[in-house]
Amino acid sequence: MKTKNIFISFLVLLIGWFLLTWTLDMKSVLIGIGLTGMLAILFCGSCTIFSEIKLTPKAFAYTFIYLIVFMGELVKANIDVTRRVLSPSLPINPGIVKVETRLKSKMARLILANSITLTPGTFTLEVHDDAFYIHWIDVKHAEEAQATEDLVRKFEKILEEMYG
Amino acid sequence: MEIFELGKIGLLIGFLLVIVGFWGVLQQKNIIKIIVSFTILNTGINLVMVALGYVKGRTAPIIDDSVEQIGNHNVLNAIVDPVPQALVLTAIVIGFGVTALLLAYAMKLFKAKKSLDINDFNDLKW
Amino acid sequence: MGNIVIYISITMLILTLLAGLIRFVKGPSIVDRVVGFDSMTITSLVMIGVIAYLSNRAIYLDVAVVYGLLSFLGVIIVAKYIQGGL
Amino acid sequence: MEIIGQIFLLIGSFSLMTAAVGLLRMPDVYNRVQTGTKASTLGAIMSFIGLAFMTYENWGEVNWVGRFLVLVIFILITNPVSSHVLMRAAYAMKIPLSKLTVVDKLKEDINNKVLEEPKDE
């Protein structure tokens, strides 16, 4: 288990090194491999954060789907914000609602919370066990089940495929 | 158009910050406020020094392809003065050390008299 | 053409900085001020990107990464101080 | 290619300006953080993508794309997190919600002892 953690962290860090240096010069690549390996061994022995994703082709396919869905939501969020801010009457109806999630993996919960923050009109305010408390700028359903259906499900389905 | 020269603007802002910082150091009575004013003063002096080394229309002293494009393959015509920058690099790090030290003293002084007012510390005043 | 776009976006960025400043000066609570600070730092992050493009130096972007990292850390520090968890 | 980049840059700066207007107009802290975060995140990302397209002429020699990509990923991770922490602090500080607020489940749950009270210190 520990070697798997280290190996996946090493790969992620190596990708980061390539993004930063952007060269295939042999010496630079060798130094990068050495350094990232050292960092992974020193700091990533116990960090499971990088290795929680399932290593199957299906998970990778769902990652792409997730990115597309997320980008669409982001753009929608922005149009929404623009509409709200620029309309003279300021149509807001804010409140804090509670939703439930089934996700257990930490990384998946982080991604879910960030996605909720960046989608139209919602904002993660507090996380407690299974409950996410969400500040919603335009409350449509105050009850838990309905709000969950509205806000969380579309991301949760994909994230469950990715992280299990 | 003389006012629109970047070096002069930097110099002016640096001087203004120095004066504002001096004002704070002299006028404030709270020790933490004095240290905050001191950091502003520090920033202003660093700005003045970097502005003195700026040469109009030139780029950073890091030699790569774009330097050769700007200076017609002559480094001398392409870069700004690197010496003040190296000086300021040292000054900022030492400024951090000085700020940390001042704050340690401030903490000790507050522990001794439960006050941050500079007028309460008059043990050496005659 | 290219220059006009840059002019327009620089104008917008400076207006955004001004709005952040107004929020900082007005803000009734400290959280409002920190929100203004956050908005100003992100705007100047974009401004660094524009400066790097204009000067045609990609290496300036390294500064932007450091700047973003430290402004993130600044917001977290202030938030922890407000909560009393420092 | 360059035109696409310029359009992206304009959209990005416009989003940033929207964030600023939202910052000025919204009635309470929570709504300000909301609009500020969303619009400024998208604005910064769009501007960086636009600038990356605008430099396409020397993608091969100089590392524009990698650095812009690092910046975009970095903003996507950090910006929502920092706003979340900030808003949580605002709630712990008991800054009142605006008068327009319709429902506050978090307060109900704290009153019902489902959740411990976020206390100062």
Place this chain on the structure above:
Amino acid sequence: MLRNLLIAIVLASFGFIFYNLYQSYEPQTELTGIAAHYAENGASEVGAANLVTAVVVSYRSFDTLGEITILFLTAAIISFFLKLSKEDEDKIITHRGTSEILQTASALLIPLIYLFGVYVFINGHITPGGGFQGGAIIASGVVLAIMANPNMTINHTVIIWVESISGVSVILIGVLGIILGGGFLDSTFTGYGLGEFGTIFSAGTIPVIYSLVGLKVGAEISNILNLYQKSQKEA
């Protein structure tokens, strides 16, 4: 009242001096003196593309040595001032639970921040940055870890060892410069070519020295921050 008047007089005289300086300042139009020498010969003599790095680590490396000594002394004095008593040392402050989101994000970000810090000081001679900046970035990674787990303690022994070993190594490389190069802390060794300009092995011992300086500065700043964090325990 008198105080305010005196302050006004001092500020006005400073303003007068600065106004005259500003009026008489004429912007440089070309490099002069030592700067021209560095610009012309820096690439061939030192091999560093970043001339600021060349000045800091090679031409003026004594200043840098003094600087890291001053930082070390600052850390020592602060640790002397903020020393805790035995019972305070073992105290545990109860914090309100940190947000789970922040903890996860910090676990994700910290290795990446360390990677970026290492990138900054290894490439100090090609890109902007170097030992001091890289060390500060590594220290900010430590800060993020403290923010996520407020009761985390940094292992003091590790910091001391990293700091001492990197400090001694800088001196050793400097002494090696007397034997192989032109003098103390000379970065160009004979028999060790400068390599192709603009690549990672192009500047003699500059990357090595800057990495060691980065580790040392990172350890020192982490130490200072750790002392301040511990001092919160004292009532």
Place this chain on the structure above:
Amino acid sequence: MNNEIIYSVVAIGIGLLMVIMAVIAILNKKLSVAIIAAGVVSLFASVLFLLMSAPDVAMTEAAIGSGLSTLIFFYVLNKIKRQNA
């Protein structure tokens, strides 16, 4: 050549902001606001350094002058608040 004018305009805008922030830092009664304002001055100084072609200095200022100094200030403030209560 056009770049120079854009740089100057940006520099004037940022410079005005910095001076206003510095005055706020000195006049505001609340210590925490003063410290944040000083941090903003440092952060904008780093943009100004970048405009004046000094990326190394800009990086140092952003990392050390603004980030870590602010942190130490807040530690001290937190301790003073704790001792006062």
